[in-house]
Amino acid sequence: xxxxxxxxxxxxxxxxxxxxxxxxxxxxxxxxxxxxxxxxxxxxxxxxxxxxxxxxxxxxxxxxxxxxxxxxxxxxxxxxxxxxxxxxxxxxxxxxxxxxxxxxxxxxxxxxxxxxxxxxxxxxxxxxxxxxxxxxxxxxxxxxxxxxxxxxxxxxxxxxxxxxxxxxxxxxxxxxxxxxxxxxxxxxxxxxxxxxxxxxxxx
Numbered sequence: 001x002x003x004x005x006x007x008x009x010x011x012x013x014x015x016x017x018x019x020x021x022x023x024x025x026x027x028x029x030x031x032x033x034x035x036x037x038x039x040x041x042x043x044x045x046x047x048x049x050x051x052x053x054x055x056x057x058x059x060x061x062x063x064x065x066x067x068x069x070x071x072x073x074x075x076x077x078x079x080x081x082x083x084x085x086x087x088x089x090x091x092x093x094x095x096x097x098x099x100x101x102x103x104x105x106x107x108x109x110x111x112x113x114x115x116x117x118x119x120x121x122x123x124x125x126x127x128x129x130x131x132x133x134x135x136x137x138x139x140x141x142x143x144x145x146x147x148x149x150x151x152x153x154x155x156x157x158x159x160x161x162x163x164x165x166x167x168x169x170x171x172x173x174x175x176x177x178x179x180x181x182x183x184x185x186x187x188x189x190x191x192x193x194x195x196x197x198x199x200x201x202x203x
Contacts, residue, residue: 009063
């Protein structure tokens with residue numbers, strides 16, 4: 001069994017600016033985001049990690065580095081990128097909904113097959129690439145404990161798939177910045193042990 005500590009990155013500069021849709025845009029951490037990541041690192045200091053992975057986007061990679069300190073190098077993997085939000089990238093939700101409400105309503109009704117922002121990814125594509133990554137990690141790191149730092153929607157669609165939820169319910173899964181999920185993977189079996197642990201944010 002492989003145990004995975006799956007963490008959302010710390011607050012980004014765009015999160016702080018009004019929750020603009022970052023997607024694949026490479027936005028760094030805010031000062032609060034760096035503090036959140038350091039707090040998560042302190043909370044996880046007694047966990048012995050055998051490997052660490054992060055999305056190549058700087059907000060995820062720096063979060064992983066701040067959590068780990070000098071303990072381990074961080075490897076990058078594009079399969080845990082944030083979703084591609086197409087024409088919604090860099091914009092606030094209220095802005096793009098007002099401009100094109102049909103696109104948003106189609107996404108909310110059926111994200112599994114609808115492309116985000118008309119030209120981005122579907123929820124199925126996000127789930128499939130993330131699921132492939134985690135199953136590969138289980139083969140590569142049997143009986144290991146690994147840290148994975150990824151993104152809000154990639155995590156939510158992955159967890160929705162693990163729980164057998166319709167992807168249209170993905171917004172019912174909340175992920176705080178640096179929220180910690182614990183997932184056990186053994187072969188094709190994936191079990192969610194804990195979700196969105198935020199004790200470190202309350203200290």
